[in-house]
Every structure is written in structure tokens, then in C-alpha cells.
Amino acid sequence: MIQSGPVTPPHITDLPIRALTVDDLHRCADLSEDRGWLREDHKWRLLLAAGTGYGIDAPDGQGLAASCVVTRYGTTHAGPELAAIGMVLVADRFARQGLGRRLMTHVCNDVLKGVPLTLHATPYGRPLYEELGFETTGRAEMLMGTFTHEGTPGTYGTARVRPANAEDLPRILRLDAEIFGTDRTHMITRLPAFADRLVVAEEPSGSELTGYAAAWPNLDTQVIGPLIAQDTATAQSLVTALARGTDRVLRTDVDVRHEELLAWLKDRGLASVAFNTVMTRDIPGLPGDWTRRWAPLTVAAG
Numbered sequence: 548m549i550q551s552g553p554v555t556p557p558h559i560t561d562l563p564i565r566a567l568t569v570d571d572l573h574r575c576a577d578l579s580e581d582r583g584w585l586r587e588d589h590k591w592r593l594l595l596a597a598g599t600g601y602g603i604d605a606p607d608g609q610g611l612a613a614s615c616v617v618t619r620y621g622t623t624h625a626g627p628e629l630a631a632i633g634m635v636l637v638a639d640r641f642a643r644q645g646l647g648r649r650l651m652t653h654v655c656n657d658v659l660k661g662v663p664l665t666l667h668a669t670p671y672g673r674p675l676y677e678e679l680g681f682e683t684t685g686r687a688e689m690l691m692g693t694f695t696h697e698g699t700p701g702t703y704g705t706a707r708v709r710p711a712n713a714e715d716l717p718r719i720l721r722l723d724a725e726i727f728g729t730d731r732t733h734m735i736t737r738l739p740a741f742a743d744r745l746v747v748a749e750e751p752s753g754s755e756l757t758g759y760a761a762a763w764p765n766l767d768t769q770v771i772g773p774l775i776a777q778d779t780a781t782a783q784s785l786v787t788a789l790a791r792g793t794d795r796v797l798r799t800d801v802d803v804r805h806e807e808l809l810a811w812l813k814d815r816g817l818a819s820v821a822f823n824t825v826m827t828r829d830i831p832g833l834p835g836d837w838t839r840r841w842a843p844l845t846v847a848a849g
């Protein structure tokens with residue numbers, strides 16, 4: 548005789564982890580909304596296309612219970628030189644039941660074992676990341692507000708700032724790899740389509756790029772990032788050029804070591820919203836040249 552009885556559902560932390568694709572875009576945006584974040588569809592689409600999402604389906608069939616996205620950089624035969632983790636989210640109704648730990652342990656210790664890792668942590672995520680071996684190696688200040696226009700890009704320094712064209716892309720990629728410290732061609736080549744505006748700064752002779760920056764739409768906001776510039780004046784020129792093209796509220800996440808730029812942005816009307824902790828694992832700090840790296844493309848991808 549076959550005995551039948553109630554089937555015990557798997558414990559929540561035994562639920563399978565699966566790859567997320569662009570087909571999961573709405574489920575990812577729903578999860579952001581569930582956690583009180585913005586839906587950020589445009590950003591999710593970029594991250595799911597340029598990176599790899601990992602998620603756990605909710606046992607109640609109502610979308611995703613957990614997510615994160617990994618963006619790999621500088622991939623060699625030995626694996627990526629660096630991977631950035633972002634969009635670590637657990638649906639509110641499953642919070643504090645071990646799902647965040649399960650997903651991050653799998654991604655960091657199984658999928659990305661031995662790969663240098665970085666992420667921007669909120670205060671909620673930090674204890675879990677510390678438990679997984681991440682260390683605090685920096686801080687970024689999130690600023691938002693309506694930019695008060697004063698001066699033109701030419702007010703600051705001698706750099707010539709203009710919209711990027713197709714011929715600039717190889718130069719942007721070279722400059723970016725030097726300053727970011729590893730190749731992120733697969734992400735940067737998406738910028739012309741992803742961003743509303745992409746501008747470059749060059750020496751008056753036009754021979755050398757001294758910076759570049761993008762502004763991309765995030766719902767009602769324009770995010771400035773990446774912001775790559777040889778000095779404060781060039782960073783100010785790039786921001787001024789990008790801000791002139793929009794009336795929307797600006798957001799940018801500036802490395803706190805760039806005090807002069809932070810003070811200038813606050814003078815121009817942007818206000819401090821939050822601080823995120825930059826954490827790394829298996830690497831003492833981010834590679835590249837922080838003095839010329841002012842703001843990430845997005846805190847979710849470095």
C-alpha cells in the first residue's frame with residue numbers, strides 16, 4: 548500500500564538558487580519596490596545584461612524572495628580580476644530568516660571563490676558581509692539635489708569638455724582601464740545606449756583625454772557616473788557640462804576622500820543623503836587610481 552501524507556516543504560534556506568536574466572527584470576524591480584527601494588528598471592536591465600543575477604524564487608510563488616547581481620571585470624583565463632556585487636535584496640516577508648546569508652555565501656564562497664570582490668554596503672548588509680570576510684576599505688557619500696548653474700564647463704581649468712563621439716570610445720576604454728584598474732569594456736561600451744549623455748574632457752591640444760563622465764536616467768533622477776577626471780577642475784567641468792543638459796534632480800556617489808568636489812557640489816545645491824561603505828574581500832582595496840576616480844557608474848557595479 549502506498550502511503551500518502553503531507554509533503555514537507557523545503558526549509559527556506561534549502562530553496563534553490565538560480566541565475567536571473569533580463570526576463571526577470573519585472574520580478575527584480577518588484578523586489579526593489581518590496582524593500583522600499585525604487586524600481587530602477589533601467590539600472591536592473593544594464594546589470595542583468597552586463598553581469599549575472601542570482602536569485603531565489605519565493606516559495607509562495609509571488610516573485611523573487613532574494614536577489615543579487617555580480618559584475619565581473621578583467622576576465623582572464625584564470626577568472627575575473629575583480630567582481631562587484633550589488634542589488635543584494637531579500638523580500639520583506641522573508642527577512643531575517645537566513646536567505647541573505649544563504650545567497651551571499653553561495654555567490655561569494657562557491658561561485659566567486661578566490662576572486663577579489665567589492666561592494667558598496669548599506670548598514671543593513673554590513674554585518675553579513677563582515678561575516679563573509681569583507682573589510683571596510685572606503686566610503687562614498689550619496690548626494691542628491693537640483694544643481695545650481697553657475698559658470699560654464701570652461702570656468703574650471705583648461706580642459707575642453709564636449710559630447711563623446713564614436714571615435715572617443717577606444718580612448719575612453721583605455722583611460723577607464725588605467726584608472727579603474729581593470730578592464731570593464733563590456734560595461735563601458737554599453738554607456739552610449741544606457742546614458743542620456745556621455746562627455747569627455749581633453750587637453751586644449753585635443754591629443755589626450757583627461758576625463759570622461761556620463762549621466763543616466765534613474766526614474767526622476769539623473770545619476771552622474773562614472774566620473775573619471777585627472778583633477779578637481781576637470782571633474783567640475785564634466786559635472787557642469789552634464790548638469791547643463793537636464794533640469795532633473797542629480798544624484799552622484801562621491802568617494803569621501805574627494806573633499807573639494809564634495810564641498811563644491813554642496814555649494815551647488817546637492818545635499819548629503821547617505822553614506823555607503825566600500826568593502827572588499829581578497830584584495831586590500833580597490834585597484835586603479837582613486838585620485839582620478841570620483842564616482843562609480845552605479846554603487847551596484849563599481
Ligand SMILES: CC(C)(COP(=O)(O)OP(=O)(O)OC[C@H]1O[C@@H](n2cnc3c(N)ncnc32)[C@H](O)[C@@H]1OP(=O)(O)O)[C@@H](O)C(=O)NCCC(=O)NCCS
Binds near residue numbers: 634642669671672
Ligand atoms: C541586507 C539583507 C539583504 C539581509 O538579508 P536577510 O535574509 O534578512 O539576512 P539574514 O537573515 O541572512 O541575516 C544575516 C545577518 O545580517 C544581519 N542583519 C540582517 N538584517 C538585519 C537587520 N535588520 N538589522 C541588523 N542586522 C541585520 C545580521 O547579522 C544577520 O545575522 P543574524 O540573523 O544571525 O543575526 C536584507 O535585510 C535587505 O534586503 N535589506 C534591504 C536592502 C539592503 O540594504 N541590502 C544590502 C545592500 S548592500
